[in-house]
Amino acid sequence: MNFESRIIECPGASTLGWDGDVLVEVTTGGRISPDGGVSSGTFHTPYSFDRSVCLRVDNTLWSVAYANRGTKALLFKNWKIQRELNRSYYCAEAYDYPIALARVAGNQVAVIHCPASYNTLAMEDAESGEVLWTKETEHMEFHSRLAVSRDGRYLLSAGWFWHPVGGAWLCSIGPSAPAKEISFSFGAEIDGAAFLDDDHVVISSTNEVINQDIPRSAIGPMQLGVWSIPEGRWVSTVPIRTVTGTIMPWNKWVISFYEHPKAIELATGKIIHTWTEIDSGRQIGSIEMGTPPPPVLALNQREGMFAVANDKRIYLVSLRDFA
Numbered sequence: 001m002n003f004e005s006r007i008i009e010c011p012g013a014s015t016l017g018w019d020g021d022v023l024v025e026v027t028t029g030g031r032i033s034p035d036g037g038v039s040s041g042t043f044h045t046p047y048s049f050d051r052s053v054c055l056r057v058d059n060t061l062w063s064v065a066y067a068n069r070g071t072k073a074l075l076f077k078n079w080k081i082q083r084e085l086n087r088s089y090y091c092a093e094a095y096d097y098p099i100a101l102a103r104v105a106g107n108q109v110a111v112i113h114c115p116a117s118y119n120t121l122a123m124e125d126a127e128s129g130e131v132l133w134t135k136e137t138e139h140m141e142f143h144s145r146l147a148v149s150r151d152g153r154y155l156l157s158a159g160w161f162w163h164p165v166g167g168a169w170l171c172s173i174g175p176s177a178p179a180k181e182i183s184f185s186f187g188a189e190i191d192g193a194a195f196l197d198d199d200h201v202v203i204s205s206t207n208e209v210i211n212q213d214i215p216r217s218a219i220g221p222m223q224l225g226v227w228s229i230p231e232g233r234w235v236s237t238v239p240i241r242t243v244t245g246t247i248m249p250w251n252k253w254v255i256s257f258y259e260h261p262k263a264i265e266l267a268t269g270k271i272i273h274t275w276t277e278i279d280s281g282r283q284i285g286s287i288e289m290g291t292p293p294p295p296v297l298a299l300n301q302r303e304g305m306f307a308v309a310n311d312k313r314i315y316l317v318s319l320r321d322f323a
Contacts, residue, residue, distance in 0.1 A: 004318045005275070008036050013309040015065045016298035017054035023298060023307055023316065026052040026065040029079045034305075034318065043079070047072065050296065055101035055109060062109050062126055066097045073099060075111060075126065083129060085111065088118045095144050095160060095286045101126070102148035102155075104174060112155060112173070118142045121155070123173060133175050139183035140169035144286035145246075148173070150302070151198045154180075154229065158193035159286055161185070165210060166285035168193040168203055170229070184227070186210050187218025191285050192247035192256070194301075200235065201227050202254050202266070204244040206284060224254065224269050238269035245283050248299045248306060250319050255306060257297060258282060261317070278308050278315045 028041025049065035066073035073085035144159035167185030189208035245258030281294025
């Protein structure tokens with residue numbers, strides 16, 4: 001395999017995100033270049049935020065710092081606080097914060113989150129706070145781990161239903177978007193879900209079986225599947241030997257972050273490389289964090305990079321030569 005990895009001494013990094021191929025810390029403005037150079041931040045945000053998302057549109061970097069198992073978040077525009085954000089308090093301490101930034105129309109940037117209720121999505125204009133779209137959903141109860149396709153057409157939610165059991169749900173977004181919803185739940189429990197590209201999503205499952213009769217868009221236990229959105233069918237499903245945890249698709253592979261980062265071949269389910277030197281936690285789905293809780297992950301599918309940060313250092317891996 002062709003990849004580059006680097007260990008960067010950087011104690012206490014928490015709200016890590018990406019600005020192109022540069023790793024940034026949203027609550028300080030610090031920057032870490034691909035060659036390992038570290039520039040200290042210029043400000044301090046006095047709250048225990050521990051995760052972030054970032055989106056650059058032309059000369060503007062939008063970012064959100066949030067408390068992953070809390071209710072508070074901050075929206076930044078070019079390192080300046082734009083406004084505070086909140087999510088529903090209900091069971092907030094039990095599952096990952098649902099929030100995403102998306103470029104939805106031209107240069108318009110939207111914040112997608114659940115400010116009013118755990119089962120109601122809202123899309124707001126990042127600049128003004130105007131509500132552009134809301135949706136109360138039937139086929140996903142507690143929204144979590146939101147992701148938007150790069151072209152801004154689809155929203156993916158990898159949340160859970162009251163039992164608890166993990167699920168995944170996809171919909172078209174925006175006030176003028178044609179109604180299109182797909183539920184991947186109610187076969188086996190969903191572990192990871194992510195966009196492979198604008199027209200395909202990757203779904204992984206655990207060994208927990210919800211229904212013996214698996215719905216057409218659901219998936220069996222311990223499987224990794226690629227779903228075609230325009231065709232409305234599974235392109236492939238393959239068995240896997242271990243749960244994946246959080247996933248980041250990259251070309252013909254998916255990077256799994258359960259225990260250690262692993263490159264899994266989408267066509268076969270085979271693990272082709274494991275970064276055994278990196279401990280990436282034991283979280284399964286949006287609820288079960290494992291022991292100890294997972295470290296900070298910063299995933300950069302666009303550039304083929306990921307970072308895992310513990311209390312003392314950051315492990316930075318670039319897959320851009322791994323094509």
